[in-house]
Amino acid sequence: MERTADQKKRKRILVISLIANISILAVFKYYNFINDNITGLASLLGFKNHIPYLHMILPIGLSFHTFQAMSYTIEVYRKNQHSEKHFGYYALYVMYYPQLVAGPIERPQNVLHQFKKKYFFDYDRVVSGLRQMLWGFFKKIVIADKFALFVNTYYSNLHETSSSSIFPILFFSIQIYCDFSSYSDIALGASRVMGIELMKNFNYPYFSASITEFWRRWHISLSSWFRDYVYIPLGGSQSSSKWKIYKNLMIVFMISGIWHGANWTFIVWGALHGLLVIAERIFKLDRNKGIPATLITFSIVSLIWVFFRAENFSQSLQIFNNLKYWNFKYSEGQEVGSLITYLGLILFLFVIEFIQNRKKVITIFELIKPKWARMICYVAIVEIILISFNKSIAQQFIYFQF
Numbered sequence: 001m002e003r004t005a006d007q008k009k010r011k012r013i014l015v016i017s018l019i020a021n022i023s024i025l026a027v028f029k030y031y032n033f034i035n036d037n038i039t040g041l042a043s044l045l046g047f048k049n050h051i052p053y054l055h056m057i058l059p060i061g062l063s064f065h066t067f068q069a070m071s072y073t074i075e076v077y078r079k080n081q082h083s084e085k086h087f088g089y090y091a092l093y094v095m096y097y098p099q100l101v102a103g104p105i106e107r108p109q110n111v112l113h114q115f116k117k118k119y120f121f122d123y124d125r126v127v128s129g130l131r132q133m134l135w136g137f138f139k140k141i142v143i144a145d146k147f148a149l150f151v152n153t154y155y156s157n158l159h160e161t162s163s164s165s166i167f168p169i170l171f172f173s174i175q176i177y178c179d180f181s182s183y184s185d186i187a188l189g190a191s192r193v194m195g196i197e198l199m200k201n202f203n204y205p206y207f208s209a210s211i212t213e214f215w216r217r218w219h220i221s222l223s224s225w226f227r228d229y230v231y232i233p234l235g236g237s238q239s240s241s242k243w244k245i246y247k248n249l250m251i252v253f254m255i256s257g258i259w260h261g262a263n264w265t266f267i268v269w270g271a272l273h274g275l276l277v278i279a280e281r282i283f284k285l286d287r288n289k290g291i292p293a294t295l296i297t298f299s300i301v302s303l304i305w306v307f308f309r310a311e312n313f314s315q316s317l318q319i320f321n322n323l324k325y326w327n328f329k330y331s332e333g334q335e336v337g338s339l340i341t342y343l344g345l346i347l348f349l350f351v352i353e354f355i356q357n358r359k360k361v362i363t364i365f366e367l368i369k370p371k372w373a374r375m376i377c378y379v380a381i382v383e384i385i386l387i388s389f390n391k392s393i394a395q396q397f398i399y400f401q402f
Contacts, residue, residue: 010077017073025066028058033262061101063259063402067225069094072108074229081108089115096196098187102180102399104201104221111196119195128362129192135363136185138381140397142388143345144178147171148395150342155309158318165322167339172309173302174346177206179398180219204357206301206350209293211276212286214301222259226252246281250274260308260402265316269307276300 026034031054039049072093075081084090093112099105154161154168184201191198205217215223227236234248250271257270280286303320310316352364359367368374 014073014077018070021066021070021073025062027054028056028062030258030262058401060400061103061402064103064105064399065094065100067105067222070229071105071225075108081112084108084112096191098191098196099198102183102187102397102402103219104184104187104199105225106198106221110199114196117195122195125195126193129189131363131365132185132189132192134189134378134381135365136182136189137385138182139178139185139349140182141385141394143349144175144182145390145393145395146345146388147175147178147342149393151175151309155315158315158322161322162325163322163327164325165319167342169302169306169319169323170346171342173206173298173305174349176305176308176398177202178349179395183397183399204353206298207294207354207357208297209289210280210286210297211273211300212280214297215273215277222256226256230255246278249278249281253277263312265307265310265313268313269304272304272307 035049035051035053038051042049072081072084072090076083084093089112092115093106093108096106096111151168151172154163154165181202188198188200199221201219201221203217203220205214208214208217231248231252234251235244236248237245239245239248253270253274254267255270256273257267260266260269277286306316306319310319355367356362356364361367365374365377368377
């Protein structure tokens with residue numbers, strides 16, 4: 001692509017590359033979803049669908065490295081990145097192991113040149129990376145997996161419970177944040193140990209005062225990917241009509257929804273966020289600040305997460321219906337732990353992240369002085385992680401399925 005000056009030929013190569021990548025994603029991830037919808041439509045029309053289903057294992061992190069591969073093609077086409085002549089470096093960029101299965105989704109101009117540098121042992125860099133990995137493991141094993149036990153217990157007994165869904169909704173918000181951000185912390189930390197700096201993927205999203213701000217802080221690599229490669233090419237905010245801008249936003253959020261999973265619940269999840277971002281623009285609510293706006297935003301995001309977690313619309317509606325109950329007793333005999341423990345973990349998480357955000361540090365460990373006190377803290381955190389780890393209830397990272 002880079003060698004030809006013919007713009008039409010360059011565009012043709014770009015289109016072929018994008019179609020090839022999207023086709024792989026479509027076959028593995030969306031073929032059966034599309035087939036299900038064809039079957040449903042055919043049934044309504046009185047026909048039978050004879051298209052066979054495919055029984056394939058979805059490659060781990062397919063959506064992530066597919067999007068990363070497309071980033072390379074687009075950036076070379078836009079002349080923001082020279083084409084990589086060494087296949088090994090290109091393959092390393094697409095399949096770089098720390099970020100392979102759950103991101104962040106990197107741009108070639110950020111990491112390709114880093115792969116070619118010569119690195120020497122740097123004590124401070126290695127310690128910084130290990131600290132971030134330690135905090136990531138803590139969030140995953142001590143917080144995310146513990147909350148997953150509570151949430152999974154509730155959802156698995158949903159058909160026979162009349163307990164309030166307030167805590168399951170709240171706890172899934174904490175679970176998915178700690179689960180996904182912990183992977184990003186581990187990926188960034190592991191990569192920094194080797195000398196490679198990856199982009200920040202989370203910026204304390206639950207401190208956002210609007211849905212618009214939330215999407216600037218949550219899964220930053222994906223949000224910026226859709227902004228640069230979908231929203232702006234569609235016209236972005238430069239469109240002559242506000243309605244075109246709103247249409248562009250809805251397209252982006254609908255695609256974002258289906259990117260997360262082959263289910264209509266994900267599409268609704270994306271569409272609701274899109275509608276709220278548009279509403280904030282119309283009524284200028286995205287300019288709100290302060291604790292009330294932050295609490296309202298967190299509550300709305302938590303409620304919409306129901307569609308992300310639920311297996312179908314029926315389950316989503318039952319969760320919302322159970323909000324009317326004030327009974328907080330959960331399935332008898334289930335090891336869901338103490339409610340006070342869960343609320344204490346939430347408070348601990350937000351206090352730590354508030355301090356990190358306020359002090360502009362990667363982890364709170366950097367603020368602990370003197371060195372002996374920091375070492376005690378390291379040992380304590382490792383002990384808590386080891387005590388909390390239970391192979392029988394350990395959960396895979398949620399975003400592995402995407």
